[in-house]
Structures are given as C-alpha cells and as structure tokens.
Amino acid sequence: MTIAPGDSLGLTAALVRVDSRNPTLVPGAPGERECARVLADVLRAWGFAVEVVDAAPRRPNVIARLAPPIGVARGRSLLLNGHLDVVGTDGMTHAPFDGEARDGRLWGRGSADMKGGIAAMCAAAVRARDAGALRGEVIVTAVADEEYGSLGTRALVESGVRADAAIVTEPTRLRVMPAHKGFAWLTVTVRGHAAHGSRWELGVDAIRHAGLLLAELDALDAEELPRRTAHPLLGRPSLHASLIGGGSGLSTYPDRCVLRLERRTIPGESADAPLHEVRAACERVRARRPSFDADVTLDLEQPPSDVAAGAPIVRALVDALGAVGEPPTPLEGMSAWTDAALLNGAGIPAVCFGPGDIALAHADTEYVPVDEIERATAALAELVARWC
Secondary structure (H helix, E strand, C coil): CCCCCCCHHHHHHHCCCCCCCCCCCCCCCCHHHHHHHHHHHHHHHHCCCCCCCCCECCCEEEEEEEEECCCCCCCCEEEEEEECCCCCCCCCCCCCCCCEEEEEEECCCCCHHHHHHHHHHHHHHHHHHHHCCCCCEEEEECCCCCCCCCCHHHHHHCCCCCCCCCEECCCCCCCCEEEEEEEEEEEEEEEEEECEEECCCCCHHHHHHHHHHHHHHHHHHHHHHCCCCCCCCCCCCEEEEEEEEEECCCCECCCCCEEEEEEEECCCCCHHHHHHHHHHHHEEEEECCCCCEECCCCCCECCCCEEECCCCHHHHHHHHHHHHHCCCCCCCCEEECHHHHHHHCCCCEECCCCCCCHHHHCCCHHHHHHHHHHHHHHHHHHHHHHHH
C-alpha cells in the first residue's frame, strides 16, 4: 500500500478499511493486529522509526518516532496518541469498513472514533519534519483496547514512554478539550428471602428493597451532587442506574436483586467517593428498614483528566490553531472518558483535540468530515513545529 507522506485523508481511508473491532467487546472480532501492521508499514515508509509491541497477546501498540537531525539542539518532546480498536457494527446503516469518501464525509466504523485523528497526527508529524521544523522528538502511539480496558496506553506508560506533553486525537470537532470526567462502575447486590407469594410474613422482597435504595440514589443525583462545586468545563458529577435484574417468578418473593450503577466523577473528587456514597445510601435505607441487606462493590474506576487552561501545551495548541486560520473558540470539556487521564496520571499533560464528532462514536452512522481531517492535520503540524 502506497500512501504519499503527509496524506492524512488517504491514511484515514486505509485504516477505516481494516476491521479492528475490539475482541473483548465483540467475541471473535479480529482486534487491532492487522490495523497495526498497516499503520506500521505506512509509517516506516514515511521515515519513522517504528516498533510494534504487544500490550497483551495479539493486541499490539504501534510506537513510531521522529527525531531531529543529528547535531540539532534538542527541543521539547511531544506524544501524539490514538487508539486503533473500534466497537461493534450491529445496526449500522451503511457499510462499516469501506472507507468511502462522499458528500464531504469519510464513512465507516472508526472514522470519527478515531482513525481520522490517528491519520491527522501521523501526517502532521511528517509535514513538520519535511518543513525542517523538527527540533524535538515526536512520538506517535497508536494503541490497543481503549474501548474497553485501555490495555494499550497502560502498557505504554508502564514501559516508561514519556514526553513533555501529549495530544490525544479523539474527535472534538477541532475544539481544544483539556479536561474530561472520570467514572466508577459499581454493583449493588440486594438480598431478600424467597417465599411463596401468599406468605408475606416469610418473604423479604429484594426488588422492593432495591427500589428503596434507588429512591435514595435519585435524591443523591437530583439534590446533593448539583450542590457540589462544578468544574468550569465539565459541570457537576452525576449518577445513574444502568442495569437491574432480579426475581424468579410472579408468585415468589425475590431473594436477590442486582443493580449496576455508573457514577461520573470530576477533577478534585476522591477515587473512593462513589463507593462511599452508595454505601451511605444503603445505610440510610437500613436505618428505616432493618431487613434491608445489601453489598456494594466497586468494579472499575477510571480517573478524570484535567490540564489547566493556562498550561503551556494548551496555549501552544490554541496559538497553532490561530496560526493556521482557525477561528477562536472557547475551551471545552470532553464528554467521554479517554486515555488522556492515564497520560496525565503519568505526568504527561494531555489534551484532547481531533477531527470528527464524539456524538457519532459507536453510532449506527459514523463519519468524519473530510475538511476536518485536513484542518486537524494542518493545526497539529503547526503545533509540532512550535512545540518541538
């Protein structure tokens, strides 16, 4: 496959045409391996020093580097990060992997989330190098498994990869997004006592008890969380009930009901706050209904991400956008969780910026505007030149 150096549209189409559905989300899916191979081959042809390293068996990361010429004083380093895996395609209204450009849009699963961003960051690095602007190292990382457990970026950080700053090219509609919420997934198991439906004196209804807890959690989200100090870009934290299951028959008191909850967190909240909140809600129910019996477990917690509005990488990206003629827009918060949180946690200030709209991620229709791919590439090339 021959793609001209710096051709971000051609690279986007090539990557979208490779099925890289995450096998943890879609059993039997191929994963990132072929997509990593295609990208690695292109980047080698473009002059990158490329490694392909498994984050887990058959789940590779691509790590590609451009260094300044020998003898040039070293400037700052920049990490450009994106994920190769995509979600499933059930229910899509168009061919998921044809990578066709029509009506000013490039269509396909992963076009917005986030192969357009990967192509833009790779092409930008090459354009900056070819313009003679490279004075510091650019590290391009295209990783596995962001859509599930972030195995790729976790492995990247654990391997010691570091830079002075990072851009995660998630779809932001070319807005600069220095912050996003974190989340916690919790399971509440409410226990009752099974009995015949006519034996009210013997049965303990786990589903009704779960309803009492849901009422407490509703008050938490509707009354307490809105009173807390909001983040200037992200607003307030939130809580919702995601899944519920229980009961075995119409004439049987249910002995078990399981609730699955998601709590979205903002910077400044402690990591264990969601667990403490739900356990406190259980205690309030128990104080009114002594027969209430429940366990709460924290299944997964991912931290929020926050880079100060005045941080050097934020200012540099805003200035780069102005230099290529993009109109000024206010900083925004990212609605979705991203690997930027893991990079920030490792001491690498990471900002989200890329082509496409996150509202189209995982949707039955997915595309990225062709002009946004080129505009993102131009802005990132200018950033590389200024930063490095």
